[in-house]
Amino acid sequence: xxxxxxxxxxxxxxxxxxxxxxxIDPATGKLKVKSNSITLEMKKKDNKYWGDLKPKAKAxxxxxxxxxxxxxxxxxxxxxDLYVNGDEEMKKSxxxxxxxxRERDARGTPF
Numbered sequence: 001x002x003x004x005x006x007x008x009x010x011x012x013x014x015x016x017x018x019x020x021x022x023x024i025d026p027a028t029g030k031l032k033v034k035s036n037s038i039t040l041e042m043k044k045k046d047n048k049y050w051g052d053l054k055p056k057a058k059a060x061x062x063x064x065x066x067x068x069x070x071x072x073x074x075x076x077x078x079x080x081d082l083y084v085n086g087d088e089e090m091k092k093s094x095x096x097x098x099x100x101x102r103e104r105d106a107r108g109t110p111f
Contacts (some may be wrong), residue, residue: 019054026041
């Protein structure tokens, strides 16, 4: 999606989002212009849920030195992504689980 607005209150503007999360229907686009704002409405081509405007890259398949998938590193990559992109409740839950795991390892008990 590439929106260019020329000479709006004496200035030019451009909004580019590439790539979008999925397809939009260009025929349904609506542009509303007021004296101090511009609103762009677009409809999705399919009625799918978009969690975000842009797709998120998933890099959870981590490979070892020989090029084989490393499940442990992949899991850690996924947990890092959940922690970095999660809300405060998610971060709290991950931190508690990590702390309990470290305490359990220190005691030498399996579970």
